[in-house]
Amino acid sequence: MTLTSISSWQSFGGDLTVHEHTSDLLGCDMQFAVFTPPQAFYGPVPVLWYLSGLTCTWANVMEKSGLQRAAAAHGMMIIAPDTSPRGADVPDDEAYDLGHGAGFYLTATQAPWSTHYRMDQYVTQELPPLISEHFEADMSRQGVFGHSMGGHGALTLHFNHPERYKSVSAFSPITSPSQVPWGRKAFEAYLGPMSVAWERYDATERVKERQTEAHILIDTGDADQFLDEQLRPQIFIEACRKHGQKLTYRMQPGYDHSYYFVSSFIDEHIAHHAEALKD
Amino acid sequence: MTLTSISSWQSFGGDLTVHEHTSDLLGCDMQFAVFTPPQAFYGPVPVLWYLSGLTCTWANVMEKSGLQRAAAAHGMMIIAPDTSPRGADVPDDEAYDLGHGAGFYLTATQAPWSTHYRMDQYVTQELPPLISEHFEADMSRQGVFGHSMGGHGALTLHFNHPERYKSVSAFSPITSPSQVPWGRKAFEAYLGPMSVAWERYDATERVKERQTEAHILIDTGDADQFLDEQLRPQIFIEACRKHGQKLTYRMQPGYDHSYYFVSSFIDEHIAHHAEALKD
Numbered sequence: 001m002t003l004t005s006i007s008s009w010q011s012f013g014g015d016l017t018v019h020e021h022t023s024d025l026l027g028c029d030m031q032f033a034v035f036t037p038p039q040a041f042y043g044p045v046p047v048l049w050y051l052s053g054l055t056c057t058w059a060n061v062m063e064k065s066g067l068q069r070a071a072a073a074h075g076m077m078i079i080a081p082d083t084s085p086r087g088a089d090v091p092d093d094e095a096y097d098l099g100h101g102a103g104f105y106l107t108a109t110q111a112p113w114s115t116h117y118r119m120d121q122y123v124t125q126e127l128p129p130l131i132s133e134h135f136e137a138d139m140s141r142q143g144v145f146g147h148s149m150g151g152h153g154a155l156t157l158h159f160n161h162p163e164r165y166k167s168v169s170a171f172s173p174i175t176s177p178s179q180v181p182w183g184r185k186a187f188e189a190y191l192g193p194m195s196v197a198w199e200r201y202d203a204t205e206r207v208k209e210r211q212t213e214a215h216i217l218i219d220t221g222d223a224d225q226f227l228d229e230q231l232r233p234q235i236f237i238e239a240c241r242k243h244g245q246k247l248t249y250r251m252q253p254g255y256d257h258s259y260y261f262v263s264s265f266i267d268e269h270i271a272h273h274a275e276a277l278k279d
Numbered sequence: 280m281t282l283t284s285i286s287s288w289q290s291f292g293g294d295l296t297v298h299e300h301t302s303d304l305l306g307c308d309m310q311f312a313v314f315t316p317p318q319a320f321y322g323p324v325p326v327l328w329y330l331s332g333l334t335c336t337w338a339n340v341m342e343k344s345g346l347q348r349a350a351a352a353h354g355m356m357i358i359a360p361d362t363s364p365r366g367a368d369v370p371d372d373e374a375y376d377l378g379h380g381a382g383f384y385l386t387a388t389q390a391p392w393s394t395h396y397r398m399d400q401y402v403t404q405e406l407p408p409l410i411s412e413h414f415e416a417d418m419s420r421q422g423v424f425g426h427s428m429g430g431h432g433a434l435t436l437h438f439n440h441p442e443r444y445k446s447v448s449a450f451s452p453i454t455s456p457s458q459v460p461w462g463r464k465a466f467e468a469y470l471g472p473m474s475v476a477w478e479r480y481d482a483t484e485r486v487k488e489r490q491t492e493a494h495i496l497i498d499t500g501d502a503d504q505f506l507d508e509q510l511r512p513q514i515f516i517e518a519c520r521k522h523g524q525k526l527t528y529r530m531q532p533g534y535d536h537s538y539y540f541v542s543s544f545i546d547e548h549i550a551h552h553a554e555a556l557k558d
Contacts, residue, residue: 009535010533010534010535011543012542016539063342064343068542068543069542221289259342261289263291263345
């Protein structure tokens with residue numbers, strides 16, 4: 001599969017590289033970034049997928065989270081996909097929370113979205129062979145984390161593929177999309193009126209069906225402007241408690257929804273994954 | 280003096296705040312950012328001024344360098360001023376390296392720039408009383424650092440006020456502005472044809488005149504796209520060697536001019552200042 005190199009920077013002794021490829025699955029050209037830690041010089045390293053939030057691309061986390069420092073220290077490769085299919089031919093919406101930049105890591109079944117919006121398949125089926133072919137990635141040791149909409153993505157990808165994504169964490173995630181405005185709007189557009197089809201993409205519904213071996217780590221700021229309306233952590237916390245899913249959900253006093261919050265705790269998240277994925 | 284709060288975020292247990300004020304000296308409204316570390320809760324902390332490069336504002340370093348982590352660990356306050364006067368009434372140029380975003384930390388004497396461009400006076404005379412009045416800053420312990428044009432600013436501010444800025448470091452600085460295109464263009468516009476007036480703002484000329492007690496730390500990437508034409512480190516290294524100025528100038532293999540480079544070494548710079556400014 002052809003991968004075009006777009007940009008390359010040295011960072012913390014490793015390499016941050018940005019790549020473009022034609023996605024057959026999404027029907028458009030896509031970009032993603034990879035941070036390769038210096039340890040990859042000696043052989044394959046664990047892979048940590050970072051899923052971004054609404055409106056983001058690979059750039060937000062790579063420019064603003066400072067995660068390269070801990071990734072280099074722990075020898076973790078970081079993959080940052082885009083948040084939706086993109087391009088003039090890809091259906092879009094004027095709102096920031098639907099269409100471009102708002103793929104919600106699901107496979108849309110409703111027109112006009114069903115032609116291109118398959119971000120869960122893109123991340124789980126199309127990207128892994130590309131990563132495996134072009135990078136020193138140990139595909140037997142993968143974790144997933146993300147922010148906001150990407151935290152939702154990380155949790156649902158983990159619950160739907162626990163054998164693959166052995167570790168999982170999130171910053172300010174949407175954990176009950178079927179019960180909050182962001183999720184309802186997106187799911188109705190992409191999946192149609194509420195039905196069992198929504199459950200696959202709702203972490204709270206997933207944890208009721210199947211618990212995993214992972215110890216989930218979540219951080220959310222108690223000054224997050226989306227806390228009460230969109231995040232509503234108590235629903236997921238209660239579901240994990242009731243169904244025996246290991247979860248550490250930390251409310252961080254004074255922090256908001258921004259990357260200033262993410263960067264403050266990303267070292268601990270990477271250490272969490274490194275511990276879970278160690279040989 | 281009136282200070283208007285623009286934004287506020289919690290970051291690494293400290294506070295990142297952005298402020299606006301009317302600068303009498305510059306004749307326009309100005310914004311700057313302050314990172315206050317958690318240690319300031321208990322009393323005044325050392326102050327480290329970060330001067331940014333061409334086209335930048337306070338945002339580049341605060342969003343992309345990750346410096347809050349080390350600043351919080353060492354208990355250092357960080358002040359990030361803007362890089363020029365701004366506004367519709369402030370003379371500008373279409374080029375990125377003159378006018379808005381390109382103040383070069385000097386006092387312009389030539390029309391049309393002389394009406395507003397006084398960034399050295401702004402940083403050294405107008406901002407300090409504001410900082411002292413509104414923040415838990417120990418003004419007896421100040422250091423200065425910066426990137427590119429801001430590295431030039433840091434070095435010249437240090438040489439012109441060594442008793443005030445006791446520690447100094449720089450990333451990819453312009454160290455011999457009188458001998459490189461960026462500096463010559465700016466100095467000719469702001470200061471007129473080459474004359475003794477340039478020497479005050481040329482670190483290489485300064486170190487010939489007076490050496491300081493500081494141990495200067497500089498990091499530059501050997502893959503920096505501006506290395507050979509604009510940075511030309513050898514001129515300054517040779518001047519420091521010849522005149523007995525303590526300097527550690529590190530060429531970092533593989534790094535470029537970006538904030539991916541700055542972030543990779545900013546922990547070491549903040550530690551350098553913390554050591555020099557400790558009680």
